[in-house]
Amino acid sequence: MQSFDWIKDTPHFSDEQLEELLSTEDKTAIETLRKRAVSTVFKIYKNSIYVRGLIEFSNYCKQGCYYCGINRMNQDIKRFRLTYEQILSTAVHGYELGFRTLVLQGGEDPHFTDEFIIKIIRGLKENCPDAAITLSIGIRSFEACQSFKEAGANRFLLRHESADEECFEKLHPNNQSFVTRKAALFKLKELGYQTGTGFMVGAPGSSISTHIKDIKLIRELKPEMIGIGPFIPHHSTVFKDHPTGSIEMTLRLLAILRIENPCALIPSTTALNTACKDGRIQGILHGANVLMPNLSPPHARESYNLYDNKVSSGLESDAHLRELGNYLNKYGYRLDFSRGDYRGSSATCI
Ligand code: 5AD
Numbered sequence: 506m507q508s509f510d511w512i513k514d515t516p517h518f519s520d521e522q523l524e525e526l527l528s529t530e531d532k533t534a535i536e537t538l539r540k541r542a543v544s545t546v547f548k549i550y551k552n553s554i555y556v557r558g559l560i561e562f563s564n565y566c567k568q569g570c571y572y573c574g575i576n577r578m579n580q581d582i583k584r585f586r587l588t589y590e591q592i593l594s595t596a597v598h599g600y601e602l603g604f605r606t607l608v609l610q611g612g613e614d615p616h617f618t619d620e621f622i623i624k625i626i627r628g629l630k631e632n633c634p635d636a637a638i639t640l641s642i643g644i645r646s647f648e649a650c651q652s653f654k655e656a657g658a659n660r661f662l663l664r665h666e667s668a669d670e671e672c673f674e675k676l677h678p679n680n681q682s683f684v685t686r687k688a689a690l691f692k693l694k695e696l697g698y699q700t701g702t703g704f705m706v707g708a709p710g711s712s713i714s715t716h717i718k719d720i721k722l723i724r725e726l727k728p729e730m731i732g733i734g735p736f737i738p739h740h741s742t743v744f745k746d747h748p749t750g751s752i753e754m755t756l757r758l759l760a761i762l763r764i765e766n767p768c769a770l771i772p773s774t775t776a777l778n779t780a781c782k783d784g785r786i787q788g789i790l791h792g793a794n795v796l797m798p799n800l801s802p803p804h805a806r807e808s809y810n811l812y813d814n815k816v817s818s819g820l821e822s823d824a825h826l827r828e829l830g831n832y833l834n835k836y837g838y839r840l841d842f843s844r845g846d847y848r849g850s851s852a853t854c855i
Contacts, residue, residue, distance in 0.1 A: 509529075512526070516765075517765060518765070520717055523713075526761060527716065527717075538760045538761070539790065542764050545767045546792050549767050549768050552838045552839055553838075553839060554796055554840055555795045555796070556606075556797070557606040557607075557608050557639065557795060558600075558604035558798065559797045559798065559799045560595050561610050562592050562611045562617070563585070563611040563616065564805075565584050565611075565614040565615075566643075568613050568681070570681075572705065572708060572742060573742065573811050574811050575811060584808070585808050586611075586614060586616060587801070587805060589625065592628075593625075595801060596629050596636075596800075599633075599800040604800070605844045607636050607800075608662070609622075609625065609639065609642065611642055612643070613642070613644075617642070619646075622645075622653060623656045626638055626653060637659045637660060638657060638660070640658050640660070641701075647696075650693060651696055659846075660701065660730065661698040661700055661701065664705075665719070666686070666708070667683070667710070667719065668683065668704070668715070669715035671710065672709075672710035672711050672715045675709055676708060676710065690726055691726065694726070700726070702723065702730075703730075703731050705735070705736040706733055707748070707751050711736075711750075720761060720765070723765070727766075729770060729847035730770045730772075730847075732771070732774055733758055733762070733774065734780075735750030735752060735754075735776055735780045736812075737776055737814075738813060739810065739812045739813050752777070756788070756791045759771065760791045762792070770845060770847060771795060773787075773789050774797075789833075789836070795845070
């Protein structure tokens with residue numbers, strides 16, 4: 506019998522160890538990994554599960570990412586964009602429900618110019634003064650990101666999607682490159698954003714070895730937030746017949762990322778919950794500590810289909826939130842509505 510004792514205390518797994526963790530069929534070893542992930546996050550954030558209010562404000566996109574259902578070539582979806590007033594009222598509704606992080610997420614929609622984004626950030630700051638503002642709006646210029654920061658944005662999500670250049674190129678048209686994406690992430694850190702990155706597990710062209718590169722990019726970047734989920738095909742993309750990424754692989758990667766990044770804020774993602782019935786809690790039981798319920802109005806939620814069957818149930822009422830809270834309590838967790846900033850300054854974190 507091979508010994509997996511090293512799972513309990515290795516600070517950074519070697520490439521060989523990562524390979525073993527991602528390919529072994531030894532259930533005890535994987536359970537050891539999971540338990541270590543859970544105890545790692547507990548030391549920093551206790552049993553808090555932070556909630557972020559997600560506002561999907563536009564599914565227009567100028568990009569042509571091959572895997573994504575809202576890519577510009579897709580003629581088959583209803584496009585929508587929220588007005589300034591709708592964005593603000595959605596945010597205020599979330600704020601009144603207690604959310605203290607608001608995430609503005611959208612396709613790369615030229616209608617939302619840099620000036621318009623600044624106006625939205627200012628509006629949010631005015632109406633929801635103590636809420637953290639997270640942007641998830643693709644790549645913008647350094648100057649634009651700087652002015653968003655000055656206007657009051659605190660965090661920025663930009664997944665790298667794959668840290669393997671060949672895989673990145675398979676997933677994106679050639680106006681995008683891994684080198685540019687990586688540089689943009691480091692710029693966001695330089696600007697002082699709490700920065701989030703992440704990738705799709707089992708995306709076309711990915712493999713254990715490309716996921717090891719993802720883990721190593723995350724070591725290098727040290728992001729404050731890490732979001733991963735299984736790839737899920739969308740019926741009107743070229744990858745419509747590609748299988749959904751493995752749930753088990755996603756959960757193992759989550760656990761590894763948690764162990765290596767004790768202070769990171771890691772969501773249990775919608776993709777995980779879409780691909781797996783109890784994905785939301787499984788993510789938490791593998792070290793995730795964030796949930797991002799959708800606050801957008803129903804018509805927006807229904808059309809923001811990055812992949813097929815995306816779970817679109819909202820958590821827009823007190824009753825829904827209480828239900829989620831009770832559900833988490835059963836597993837020993839509690840919903841935490843505070844801003845939930847990164848605790849990186851703590852001595853326990855790297
Ligand atoms: N399957 C899973 N995740 C996807 N995303 C986009 N398309 C898909 C898909 N088909 C993810 C990307 C993007 C995030 C907003 O959604 O990682 O960064």
